[in-house]
Amino acid sequence: MLAIKNNLMAENAARHLGKSYDALAKSVERLSSGLRINSAKDDAAGLAVRELVRADIAVLRQGARNARDAVSMLQTAEGAMAVIDEILVRMRELAEQASTESYSGPQRSIMNYEFGQMAAEIDRIAKNTAFNEMKLLDEETETLQIHIGTQEMIDIVSDDMTAAGLAIGATKATGTYETWVADPDADWVTVTASGLLNITFADQEAIPDDYLIDVTFDSTFGGDGAYTMQEAADAINARSRAVRGYDAATVVQDNATGMYTIHIQAEEGGIWNITIAGDGALAAGSTIETAGNWNTANGSGTAVSIATAQSARTALDLVADAIKIKDGYRAQLGYLMNRLEAATSVIDIQAENLLAAESRISDVDVATETAALTRNQVLAQAGISMLGQANVMPQMALNLLG
Known part of the structure; x- marks a missing residue:
C-alpha cells in the first residue's frame, strides 16, 4: 500500500540496517581485540571458564618463576660449597703434613x-652465604618450602656448613639433662667441652646421701641472673681426671629450672670432650648432689687442631668426615636443582x-570473523x-496528489 504517513519499507530497511551495523561493529571489535569474548554478554559460560583458566595459567607461570628463583638460590649455596670443598681439601692436606x-x-x-x-674461612663463608638476605649455610638456616604450582611444594632441607656443623671447630652440644637435687645451694656436674653447651633441667627431687658425681666446677647461686664457674682446685671425692684445655667458663641462668649455658674457650691445640657422669658415695660436706642423663645433638664438642702429630692424625679423620658431610649436602643441592x-x-x-x-575458548577465529565482517x-x-x-516512496505518493 502506498502511504505518506507511515513509511513501512523505510522502517523495515532501517531495522535490518541496524542489525547489520551491530553485527559489523561486533566483527570489528573481535578482530581489533583478537578475542571472541570481550564481555559477559558474548558468552557468559565461556567467560567464566576462561577466567578460571587464566588464573591457573598465572599461578603456574609464577610457580615456574619460583622454581627458577629456587634454582638460583641453590646455585648460590652450591657455589659457596665449592669453595668450602677446596678449603677442606687444603685442611686435610695440612693435617696429613x-x-x-x-x-x-x-x-x-x-x-x-x-x-x-681455613676453618675460620669456612665459618665466614657459611655465615655470609645468603640469597635475598636469607642465610643458606649457617646453623640458623631452616627448612625452606618452595611453592611451584597450584598445590605443589618442594622442601629444601638446609644443613649447617659452619666449622662447628662440619665437626672441625668448636661444636654446639645440646640435650636434656635431668637432675635430682637435695641441696638447692649447689647442684652441678662434670662438664669439659669447647663450644656452647646447653643443659635444660627438669623438675628436681631429693636423692639418697650415698651418691657422688665427678666434680670439675664450683658455682654460687643467688637467684635469677648471671654467675661464673671456676675450676675446683680440691674437689672433694672428685675423680683424678680433671678438665684441661680451657681458659674460662661463664654460666648464665635465668632461674633455677631454666636453660643452663656454659661458654668455654679452648686453648690452642687442645682436644677434649664433654663428659657428664656420676657414681659412688656422697662425701660429707659436699654441696653437689645431682645425677642425670646427657644426650648430645652435634657430637662431643671437639676442637680440631694439628698442633701435634697425634692431634693432626685425629684431624685427618675429622676433616674426612667433614668432607663426607659436605659432599652429602652438596649432592642434595644437586638433585634438588x-x-x-x-x-x-x-x-x-x-x-x-x-x-x-584458553585460546580455544576466548580467541577469535580470524578467518571466520573476517568472512562475517565481509x-x-x-x-x-x-x-x-x-x-x-524506501525513503523515496512517499515522494511518489505526493506526485499522485499533484
Missing part, C-alpha cells in the same frame, strides 16, 4: 695457624596446554541503499 713428626714446633705452629684460618628444573619444564608444559585451552559490510551497504529507496 702435620701427622708426621719430622717438623719442629715453630713449623707445626705455622701449619696449625693456617689450619685454623635437577628436580626443580624438571618441575619447571613440567609447569611450562602445563601452562602451555592451559594457554591453548558479509556484514555487504549487508550494511545493501541496507543503506534500500533505506534510500
Whole structure:
C-alpha cells in the first residue's frame, strides 16, 4: 500500500540496517581485540571458564618463576660449597703434613695457624652465604618450602656448613639433662667441652646421701641472673681426671629450672670432650648432689687442631668426615636443582596446554570473523541503499496528489 504517513519499507530497511551495523561493529571489535569474548554478554559460560583458566595459567607461570628463583638460590649455596670443598681439601692436606713428626714446633705452629684460618674461612663463608638476605649455610638456616604450582611444594632441607656443623671447630652440644637435687645451694656436674653447651633441667627431687658425681666446677647461686664457674682446685671425692684445655667458663641462668649455658674457650691445640657422669658415695660436706642423663645433638664438642702429630692424625679423620658431610649436602643441592628444573619444564608444559585451552575458548577465529565482517559490510551497504529507496516512496505518493 502506498502511504505518506507511515513509511513501512523505510522502517523495515532501517531495522535490518541496524542489525547489520551491530553485527559489523561486533566483527570489528573481535578482530581489533583478537578475542571472541570481550564481555559477559558474548558468552557468559565461556567467560567464566576462561577466567578460571587464566588464573591457573598465572599461578603456574609464577610457580615456574619460583622454581627458577629456587634454582638460583641453590646455585648460590652450591657455589659457596665449592669453595668450602677446596678449603677442606687444603685442611686435610695440612693435617696429613702435620701427622708426621719430622717438623719442629715453630713449623707445626705455622701449619696449625693456617689450619685454623681455613676453618675460620669456612665459618665466614657459611655465615655470609645468603640469597635475598636469607642465610643458606649457617646453623640458623631452616627448612625452606618452595611453592611451584597450584598445590605443589618442594622442601629444601638446609644443613649447617659452619666449622662447628662440619665437626672441625668448636661444636654446639645440646640435650636434656635431668637432675635430682637435695641441696638447692649447689647442684652441678662434670662438664669439659669447647663450644656452647646447653643443659635444660627438669623438675628436681631429693636423692639418697650415698651418691657422688665427678666434680670439675664450683658455682654460687643467688637467684635469677648471671654467675661464673671456676675450676675446683680440691674437689672433694672428685675423680683424678680433671678438665684441661680451657681458659674460662661463664654460666648464665635465668632461674633455677631454666636453660643452663656454659661458654668455654679452648686453648690452642687442645682436644677434649664433654663428659657428664656420676657414681659412688656422697662425701660429707659436699654441696653437689645431682645425677642425670646427657644426650648430645652435634657430637662431643671437639676442637680440631694439628698442633701435634697425634692431634693432626685425629684431624685427618675429622676433616674426612667433614668432607663426607659436605659432599652429602652438596649432592642434595644437586638433585634438588635437577628436580626443580624438571618441575619447571613440567609447569611450562602445563601452562602451555592451559594457554591453548584458553585460546580455544576466548580467541577469535580470524578467518571466520573476517568472512562475517565481509558479509556484514555487504549487508550494511545493501541496507543503506534500500533505506534510500524506501525513503523515496512517499515522494511518489505526493506526485499522485499533484
